[in-house]
Amino acid sequence: MSPNQILQGVRILAFTTGYAGPYAGRLLASYGAEVIKIESKKGGLDTFRHYGQHKDIDAAPRFIECNLGVRSLAVNLKHPTGARLIRELAGKSDAVLQNFRPRVLDKLGLGDDELRKSNPKLVIVKLPGFGSEGPKSNYGTWGFNLTAFSGITYLWNHPEQDRPIGSQGVYPDHLGFVMGPTLLVAALLNSRRSGKGVTIDLAQIESTAAVLGTTYLETSVNGDDPQPKGNYYEAAAPHGCYRCKGEDRWCVVSVRNDDEWRAFCRAIGRDELLKEARFADLSARLDHRVELDRIVEDWTQARDAEEVMHHLQGAGVPAGVVQTGADLLKDPQLRHRNYFSPFADSLIGPFEIPRSGFMFRGATEDPLRLPNRLGSDNESILMDILGYDRATIDSWRNEEVLT
Amino acid sequence: MGRMPNTPTLQYFSTPMTNSEPTSLLSGYRVLDLSSSMGAFCGKMLRDLGMDVIKLEPPGGDLARWEPPFAKDRKNGEGSLRFAYLNAGKRSVTLDITQEFGRKAFLELLGRSDVVLESFEPGYLEAHDLGYHDLIEKQKKLILVSVSGFGQEGPYAHYKTPDIVGNAMGGLLYISGDPAMKPCNPPETQSYYYASLFACYGVMLALWQRETRGIGAWIDTSIQASMALHEHVAFNYSAEGRVMKRAGSQHQHNAPANLFQCKNGWIALFVTQNHWPLLLRIWNDHDPALDDPKWINSNLRRQHADYINAQVTTFTSRFLKEELAELFQKNGIPGLPVNSPSDFMKDPHILARGFFGTVRHPILGTFLQPGNCFMVDGARGGPMPAPLLGQHNDEILRAELGLSMDEAPS
Numbered sequence: 001m002s003p004n005q006i007l008q009g010v011r012i013l014a015f016t017t018g019y020a021g022p023y024a025g026r027l028l029a030s031y032g033a034e035v036i037k038i039e040s041k042k043g044g045l046d047t048f049r050h051y052g053q054h055k056d057i058d059a060a061p062r063f064i065e066c067n068l069g070v071r072s073l074a075v076n077l078k079h080p081t082g083a084r085l086i087r088e089l090a091g092k093s094d095a096v097l098q099n100f101r102p103r104v105l106d107k108l109g110l111g112d113d114e115l116r117k118s119n120p121k122l123v124i125v126k127l128p129g130f131g132s133e134g135p136k137s138n139y140g141t142w143g144f145n146l147t148a149f150s151g152i153t154y155l156w157n158h159p160e161q162d163r164p165i166g167s168q169g170v171y172p173d174h175l176g177f178v179m180g181p182t183l184l185v186a187a188l189l190n191s192r193r194s195g196k197g198v199t200i201d202l203a204q205i206e207s208t209a210a211v212l213g214t215t216y217l218e219t220s221v222n223g224d225d226p227q228p229k230g231n232y233y234e235a236a237a238p239h240g241c242y243r244c245k246g247e248d249r250w251c252v253v254s255v256r257n258d259d260e261w262r263a264f265c266r267a268i269g270r271d272e273l274l275k276e277a278r279f280a281d282l283s284a285r286l287d288h289r290v291e292l293d294r295i296v297e298d299w300t301q302a303r304d305a306e307e308v309m310h311h312l313q314g315a316g317v318p319a320g321v322v323q324t325g326a327d328l329l330k331d332p333q334l335r336h337r338n339y340f341s342p343f344a345d346s347l348i349g350p351f352e353i354p355r356s357g358f359m360f361r362g363a364t365e366d367p368l369r370l371p372n373r374l375g376s377d378n379e380s381i382l383m384d385i386l387g388y389d390r391a392t393i394d395s396w397r398n399e400e401v402l403t
Numbered sequence: 404m405g406r407m408p409n410t411p412t413l414q415y416f417s418t419p420m421t422n423s424e425p426t427s428l429l430s431g432y433r434v435l436d437l438s439s440s441m442g443a444f445c446g447k448m449l450r451d452l453g454m455d456v457i458k459l460e461p462p463g464g465d466l467a468r469w470e471p472p473f474a475k476d477r478k479n480g481e482g483s484l485r486f487a488y489l490n491a492g493k494r495s496v497t498l499d500i501t502q503e504f505g506r507k508a509f510l511e512l513l514g515r516s517d518v519v520l521e522s523f524e525p526g527y528l529e530a531h532d533l534g535y536h537d538l539i540e541k542q543k544k545l546i547l548v549s550v551s552g553f554g555q556e557g558p559y560a561h562y563k564t565p566d567i568v569g570n571a572m573g574g575l576l577y578i579s580g581d582p583a584m585k586p587c588n589p590p591e592t593q594s595y596y597y598a599s600l601f602a603c604y605g606v607m608l609a610l611w612q613r614e615t616r617g618i619g620a621w622i623d624t625s626i627q628a629s630m631a632l633h634e635h636v637a638f639n640y641s642a643e644g645r646v647m648k649r650a651g652s653q654h655q656h657n658a659p660a661n662l663f664q665c666k667n668g669w670i671a672l673f674v675t676q677n678h679w680p681l682l683l684r685i686w687n688d689h690d691p692a693l694d695d696p697k698w699i700n701s702n703l704r705r706q707h708a709d710y711i712n713a714q715v716t717t718f719t720s721r722f723l724k725e726e727l728a729e730l731f732q733k734n735g736i737p738g739l740p741v742n743s744p745s746d747f748m749k750d751p752h753i754l755a756r757g758f759f760g761t762v763r764h765p766i767l768g769t770f771l772q773p774g775n776c777f778m779v780d781g782a783r784g785g786p787m788p789a790p791l792l793g794q795h796n797d798e799i800l801r802a803e804l805g806l807s808m809d810e811a812p813s
Contacts, residue, residue, distance in 0.1 A: 001612075001616070003608070006608050006609075006611060006612045007608070007611065009615075027604070031608050047675075051656070052656070061638075061642050061643065062635070065635065065638050065642070130752060131756055131778075133756065133781075134752045134755045134756045135751055135752050135755055136732075136752035137752075138732075139732045139737070139739070140732060140735065140736070140737030141737055141739065142673045142737055144654060144660060144671055144673045145671040145672070145673055145737055145738065145739035146739070147671070148662070148669075148670075148671035148739055148740065148741040148742065149671075149739040149740065149742055149747065149750075150742065150747055151742050151743055151744035151745075151746070151747045152589070152590060153652075153662070153671065153741050154741055154742060154743050154744070155589075155590035155744070156579070156587065156589045156590055157580075157587060158580070158581070158584055158585075158587055161581075163662070163664075163669070164652070164662055164669055164741050165580060165581050165587065165651050165652050165662075166652055166662065166671075166741075167578075167579055167589070167652070168578065168634075168649075168650040168651065168652060168653055168654055168655060169578070169633070169634040169654075170634070171589075171633075174597070174632065174633055174634075175597075175600065178597075178600040178601055178603075178604055179600060179776070179777070181604055181607075182448070182600070182603050182604040182607050183452075183777055185604070185607035185608060185610075185611055186428050186429055186452050186607055187428060187779075188611065189428075189429060189607070189610055189611060189614060190428045190429065192614065198428070198779050198780050199779070199780055199781075200777055200778070200779060201777065201778040201781070202776070202777045203756070203776075203777075205753070206756070206758055206773075206776040206777070207776045207777070209747065209753075209758065209773060209776065210596075210773060210776035211444075211591065211593060211596040211597075212590065212591060212744065213488040213489075213772070213773050214472065214484050214485045214488045214489075214591055215590060215591060215744045216744055216747075216748060216759070216771070216772070216773060217472075217484040217487060217488055217770065217772060218472050218484060218744075219744050219745050219748060220748070220759075220770040220771040220772065221474050221475075221484060221487075221767055221768070221770045222472075222474060222475050222484075225743060225744075225745055226590075226743075226744055228590075229590070230587050230588065231567065231585065231587065231588050233471075233565075233567070234471045234472070235470060235471050236565065239565075239567065240567075240585070241567075241571070241576070241585045241586050241587075241588070243585075248648070250571075250577075250585065250586055251571075252567045252568055252570075252571040252576070254565040254567055254568065256565065309562075313559075313562045313563065316563070317563070318562075318563035318564065318565050318568050319568065320562070320564075320567070320568035320569075320571040320572040321571060321572060322571045322576050322577045322586050323571065323572055323573070323574050323577060324574065324577050324636075324640070324646050324647075325574060325636045325637055325639055325640030325641075325645070325646050325647055326640050326646050327574070328573075328574050328631050328636065328637045328640070329637060329640055329641055331572075331627075332557070332558050332559075333553050333554070333557045333558055333559040333560075333625075333627065334627070334628060334631065336554075336556065336557035336558060337554055337557060337625065337628060339628055339631070340637070340641070348642055349642070351638070351641045351642035352637075352641045353637070353638050353641065353642075354628070354631050354632045354637050354638070356601065356628070356632075357597070357598055357600075357601030357602075357605075357624055357625060357626075357628050357629030357632065358548075358601050358602060358604075358605040358622050358623060358624040358625070358628075358629075359554070359622075359623050360605075360609075360620050360621070360622060360623075361535070361555065361620075361621040361622070361623045362621070
């Protein structure tokens with residue numbers, strides 16, 4: 001069986017917008033879940049449909065990227081009939097995934113209790129920025145400012161700089177969109193045996209803080225106030241990012257112990273360094289890391305980054321090209337893993353996209369699927385799942401329930 | 404950047420919603436954790452989900468016990484704070500699985516376990532006749548989850564992967580940092596964390612498959628492949644032919660979407676077209692030129708980011724970062740302060756949610772540690788201490804398996 005069918009038979013209602021929530025849905029759909037994304041032209045469209053100002057709301061590249069494989073139900077939640085249909089669907093579903101601000105769904109009559117009324121096994125997973133409860137739970141958050149709030153931005157910098165840098169991106173979204181599906185399937189496994197669905201509150205600020213746990217211990221155990229270290233690592237020298245031949249080309253190198261140091265010196269043809277007292281052991285090399293960095297860069301900058309990596313790794317020294325997006329697409333290792341799922345054609349033309357961080361060994365993966373156009377699954381969902389006839393469905397169109 | 408004074412931590416301990424035990428969502432499952440720091444966070448997540456996670460350490464201890472940072476004056480096998488965090492709540496058994504006694508005990512335990520987590524160099528377990536196909540002889544429905552730099556097979560499968568190599572080869576490093584400087588590695592070991600998260604999701608899928616179809620699986624997690632999902636780096640190039648580059652803190656599609664100077668530090672602002680009019684409203688004395696409706700367009704503001712950012716700084720620099728964040732949030736603008744880690748640990752919201760709880764560790768003492776990063780029905784599983792090396796040898800090897808410890812090499 002293809003891993004892309006593992007969750008076949010699991011139905012998930014997704015109230016998601018932006019990056020983390022939709023991508024969490026995509027990662028569930030990629031493994032076979034039927035993910036029904038619920039939106040409405042009446043004030044409830046995924047914000048990524050407008051990203052990049054494409055006229056066709058189904059053709060924003062960001063939207064497509066984050067919503068692969070999902071079905072689409074367009075229903076106006078502010079209409080009493082629309083909200084009722086969602087409650088009925090919840091009765092026929094296994095889980096709800098949502099990243100709205102706290103209490104938005106409650107106000108529409110779609111709180112946890114109402115959704116679970118006819119289905120006590122329903123799992124509900126929420127990914128609010130600051131969590132469902134607490135003094136700042138109504139704060140507006142993005143991955144960008146959650147990174148800042150957690151302490152990651154403060155630390156993600158070269159040492160001794162006059163301003164923080166952090167990241168141009170939205171690091172926390174990536175954490176939320178893997179942890180969300182993980183918790184959702186864990187809760188499904190739980191409700192399968194307990195007969196009772198739980199509500200999971202995954203505050204994205206906390207899933208972000210979870211990857212800074214060691215740093216918080218430096219504060220709480222040692223009373224330290226950790227500062228940015230950049231590419232410095234206190235257990236390896238040389239350790240860092242070194243300029244290579246070409247414009248903005250770099251290779252990282254990390255020498256962690258005496259064996260790797262010997263291998264490194266031989267690999268760059270500098271055996272004489274092995275005799276130098278200032279580089280005799282790791283602690284000496286750490287003390288003289290500025291000189292070491294110069295020695296490494298003298299060697300790397302005359303060479304292609306790829307050559308540096310292959311040559312050093314071949315000698316047993318950790319090294320890696322600082323790869324760009326273009327490099328990733330032609331990376332032989334990723335290609336070996338059949339990492340990219342190709343789309344020969346789509347509303348945005350052909351493209352390839354990463355599948356996942358893991359694969360099931362011995363299994364063949366199916367191609368991923370595009371998202372369905374807004375509302376294109378209305379009829380089949382309402383007829384096949386809820387049993388309504390076409391005349392009733394048409395009448396809801398006129399009453400602006402299905403829009 | 405404002406440095407926070409060192410603060411004794413126990414005084415702001417408050418955990419109204421925190422239990423002393425992890426959640427029981429997946430209690431009853433057992434994991435044998437052979438991994439080192441690459442996969443340790445996967446084991447921690449499985450523990451947080453309620454599984455019994457037994458760390459099987461070689462006689463000298465997991466190498467991660469010797470990885471920094473360390474507790475002050477404890478640069479030894481029980482002083483690593485990285486180890487303490489990544490192995491919280493696990494049990495520890497010392498076993499040399501390459502020797503007869505250890506192998507026997509391992510296979511005994513395997514018969515009573517559901518998941519094996521490992522991060523050896525690909526091929527290591529096979530070389531000791533303990534590969535997937537050997538293990539399923541003993542445990543037919545086993546879920547083996549492997550975490551390695553590049554995956555179990557392929558041209559780079561044997562390339563060594565410290566964290567910085569994972570970040571480099573996965574594409575995150577290239578876009579990180581000030582464009583005038585070298586690419587800048589993120590704090591801690593983010594590529595290991597991220598691969599561990601994927602590994603954990605893989606375990607959930609494999610468990611679901613096992614419960615519904617009765618079969619096991621071998622999950623092959625790659626650090627590089629995990630990182631290459633970040634920030635649309637691969638997709639942007641494939642779909643739009645665009646190579647993302649370092650841009651400091653400046654977001655690629657929006658402005659003001661950057662860090663802005665305040666009186667006592669910095670604030671992170673991300674202003675979309677919906678927020679732009681709200682920003683102008685609370686900023687009474689802004690330059691009237693900004694009222695031109697053309698500036699509603701986020702792309703245009705991004706094209707003129709230098710101008711926009713300089714203007715916005717004249718406003719933000721009048722405030723304390725905390726007070727400005729509150730003003731912004733009250734007015735519907737998502738601004739948040741750039742916190743130091745200790746700022747974060749003292750934030751009233753984080754305290755009220757009971758994110759940190761107290762653990763008592765026989766060597767490291769009593770201190771605050773993050774509990775579970777999720778709540779189940781409003782309750783949070785609290786943090787637990789990491790095990791000492793071999794702390795649970797007796798209760799697992801002798802009491803549970805009935806092995807005579809006389810056979811164990813000392």
